[in-house]
Amino acid sequence: MNTMFTRGPSIVSRLALALVVSVVLIFVDHKYDGFASVKVYLNSLVSPLQYIASLPGQILSSSAEKFSTHKKLLEDNEHLTLQALSMSEKLQQFELLKAENDRLRTLLGSPISAPVQKMVTELMAVDNNPFSLQIIVDKGAINGVYEGQTVLDDKGIVGQIMEVGSTNSRVLLLADITHAIPLRNARNNVQLIANGSGQFNELILEHVAHSADIQVGDLLVSSGLGNIFPEGYPTATITSIVRDESRPFAQVTATPIAQLDRLRYLLLLWPDDAPTQPNLQQTDQSVN
Template structure:
């Protein structure tokens, strides 16, 4: 028996009618009896991984953008904090500088305890560039009453004396200069001796000291007042070595300056209260 070549199938209109009828039946059953709930749960279980995977790129992008924005905000905040810290550190340095400056001035002004001496604070503004000359320039001159030969000290002891004066500046030769000598006496034995500069801020030499001297290491040398330049009683140096070599005509004695000759910044100019030369204060200039 042969199979027919063309078989008649159900028409599309019938299929559509059956599908719609089945759909309405399922809707009715689901609405009334909740019959499709297990099916929905099953389908949701199948679809949920796909939904999760579909959301992952968006969440990852949002997290990345949030992290980038947070990092940028942290970088900006860190930069701002660094600037504020730098500004505060600069202010702190200035504050510490002012504290040290105040303490230095207090120490300097308290170093001269003699009532018969007038004094004025001066600041070093230049240092002689010649390595064989130990001289500095300060910001006081004839306008302030400074004169040639005027003694100069710091908070510890004698610095030197004025060798030249301008209107607003003065040049000071240090006791360490090779051409400078100062008469002193030992605070312990009262022996008088000349202290000579040798071109070094670290030590001075005592001139023409006999081998039989009673000077000893550690003796403090004070200005003797002889010569009329340096007032008596100001510390000059302390003996740190004494060599009695009989092959030499005199003992070799070296002393360390008590003043900070290599770190001078603030110093004191001294005037004799009974001298004709007196300091000129700014308030005196205004009244004149």
């Protein structure tokens, strides 16, 4: 006799099937990178939803700015005028030092660092995964963004592009536990490797010898090794050094220069050897 309602596979069977399929898909993606193009298409498909989700915050931010008092605007204008004057004076000194440095490099036969292309991008969303420090910015493949590209804020290196969609991109922050960056001590050029700790305000320096000439407060800048991050950009300052002779290496931590938990406007860099170049026709926020 046919019954009106029939039972399908049990919940346990369905769960086991879902787990097997998931493991197979994860293996195929990791081993053969078979879903790279699918990820790009899915990222592009979700981007309108990300814009819609960020729209209320942008509206509130715009409304708050409009309610700023006239007095506050005058104070900000005076402060920015003084700051621009100070930066202009520093820029004059910088141009003089740069010209002198170029002459010395020419005498020594050292290659002169070429200027890089730049573009401003804005934070769209923050990844809510507690085990990963990632953000999404509003520039993508149509702007010339590429995987591995360096991302800065107004203070120093923030991280690098890890996934590129057509109109937005995902950034892996310096402090992510899977991220590492080669650095050098600005005081004496000691080479170091900084790994993310999973905390916004902490980096871990690996395999530092007890005899290494490092001090609390030393500025660490990108070394340029590995051809990922350009050389000379501020990255972190050393905050703690524990030299325990019972351990093979010193325990050293540093704090990122960039405020990774307060990001909004960011800067993308294109060195001369970048696989793509910025499409300045797609944005009016390029930086000369």
